Amino acid sequence: MNNKLISGQVHYTVSFFVCALLLAIPGLHFAGAETPAQRETLELTPCHLTTPGFAMRIKAECGAVQVPENWADPSGRQISLHVALIRSNSKKVEPDPVFFFAGGPGQAATESYLPVSHGFMLINQKRDIVLIDQRGTGQSNPLRCPLPKDFSLLTDMTEEQEKQWLQDCLSSLAGDPTQYTTAAAVRDFDRVRELLGYEQINIYGVSYGTRVALTYLRLFPDRIRSIILDGVLPQDISLGPNVAEAAQRAIDLIFARCQADPACNKSLPDLPAAFSKIQQDLRRSPQILEIPHPRSGEPLQVRFTYDMFAQMVRLLSYSAETAALLPLLVHNAAQSGDYRILVSQSVLIGDNFSTMIYSGLHHCVACAEDYPFWSEKPKRDSQNLYLGDLIEHGLTRVCQIWPRGDVASDFKQAVTSDVPVLLLSGELDPITPPAYGEHAAKTLSRSLHIVVPGHGHNVLSRGCIPKLATTFIETADVTTLETECVSAIEPMPFFISNAGPEP
Template identity: 35%
Template structure:
């Protein structure tokens, strides 16, 4: 059965070439292969700059196949050329940084006042030789199930991918990023990595430390923790949500038995999936909505990433307990556009850089939880059993100890990159400081407070001397108390009755 690739990543989110210096490519040669022009990008009215840089697909074969690396520069408001730019390393793995231009332009407006923002599509994403499965593989997200994901789906995906997959790895991505830095004439850059972007940032710190002025690691995925071990962290985040609901007077009154209701819903769905007839959340036409245990839990798990969507979880669970799955369908409608993940690159990296490092004991410890069990590892395992293999370089798994000013940020409620991850990097980096935000989930710089701390750090370059007082002003999480009101807006929640199919 074909899979809905756009909606696949509800439970699985987070080389033989020797290390080469950026000096192996002459600056003059780089500049000859650089194009840069004014342009407009989605979500931004003002003109920005769009560029491409031609680089080797295989850095060990400089005269071999070439690929284009796409990037966008969001110019500083003050048009200053004195301050080093801030380079964004996107998440996933598999996000294209340039596709986040509109969000970053607005969210990092304070930082953009004084320095350029540089967004580079990692090779295998966006317009940098994308490794993506075509939309012909897509099915209706309302009828398909996560457990439908099969070997055939992966084989069909692989048949569409072009290029030497062994070259689409984290280290070559960093070689590309540093080549863009050099081609644009910057002696150094500041880097900001979020989620998988922190992994890329750590690799950058190891490979090209002289190119980096300072580093922000937001929601850390350290080299030492393989991507895919999300069972325990997701359980911890979910339990924190349940406890926070019970510690909130209104939430506790509205949902006094939330943990038991979740257990009863999952037990029922374990026996057999449920099919209901509902009105399509966006189109209004009658559709069949299928819900399995995996689909229910994976949808809940995705809401744990954001403080806004976390507020909906008690309502989702309670309505499902009452037999009403319409709110769940409404949230799935919100995700129909997908997460912007380039599937081919995601699996290419995870199946070669991470999954082989997961031992039997690590897997057993991770699946020993009372939330999603081993769902994320099961899905990754299916893909990695088929995916072509390459060997990361001998240096790839080295612990990073670069002496570069580094700000580390973690959200205490994060379901995928817990604060313990940040502690690992903080312990190894000699000039770092780890901030844990009590009322944040994934990506601390998604808040005004987080952005202001990053901005101060970029100015002071002293991670231990920052004003963190705004963290105490971030409110405790609050919750939606009903279908028509509460702590957050209801997103496309269907209100027409659903019919359970016999």
């Protein structure tokens, strides 16, 4: 067993990304009857991959695959899956591609690949990359709950208004929400593998995509050559009640890193006190502010609540780049009492989140695969956690209304395997901390866990990690990886003024 933990130098900061609240996974058994999709071939035509907010376009070949919405009823309603193949330019392409599983739950692979594509450039030199929009996302029968026109992204709904919005969304969905589970998606993905003619595949999963990868490993172990898990969600951990602790750990580490940096500590002293002042102000009275919309410039009136501030802090702490801004934002707002910049950041995050996540699919997964498995609520003082009970209360309101799909009896059991697995964690990840990677590695006998210092969620593109990941995919062997370079990876320096970091 080679289950090594590499932490490098302790760099005290925090982390990045993820929209995911989930984890856990079914071990469903599927009917073997031939379906209409099994008599089809997958025709691919040239296309370009794009995503909102990114000017770059990636050449690919795209196609559609028909699969049963309910795999237990293969002759029933069919849905279309959107598939994109990014071919290698090598004269000798390896026969085992890399399948990319997106996070969320609720992200589309063809949309979320572009921002991280540079991390795959070396891998793509010898291997094709396969992207499949998970059922319920992208162009695969998307399930989304747009907000009513009367509400902006940051306007508070009453509980009754939220309940009506969810019920209206459910009645408008083009699909049965109980069929949009991780196990059903994995069955879809294996059907695509079969149609593309691959005997074995390599898998990269990020955040919730690590759950998808581990589910694939449980259901179809012989079809996987190697796996990279980036931002690990172990099968036997259900996210929800523990999100607040991970988020608090991240913000504490961000502030500690600033304190340990002479320039940051001099310019932005006593960040915990500044943060506490904002907490007290917003909990006492929300701020009614008018700002120019950060994208359109149109006047926008916002009732800025503490919950909005807390969610903004959580999401900014996902990446080293946005975490580098947090101390300055907190310091300036506390000193001036002017929260307009914080509001602008919240609006931007809300806009980005609404386009990035297919909320209907998110609810399908979370309510079937996490919420029912919450154990007794942990004993804690929520007032000492800046998120408090915000995540649990929000998901509870949704899942009391949202229909739940079935999960298998071995859903919450850790996946045991001798398939080679490379686990990646950010030292300062606010949603899937390194302890999760360590935990998952215990039952993966041919695994290596790398912790990237000073970074957060989604670390494939950091420093020497792309090279290590490429070597791992080439060899399917963790024992030969030379990981000394990891300790040299550094995070983004803090902004200590509006001009940026210290020169």
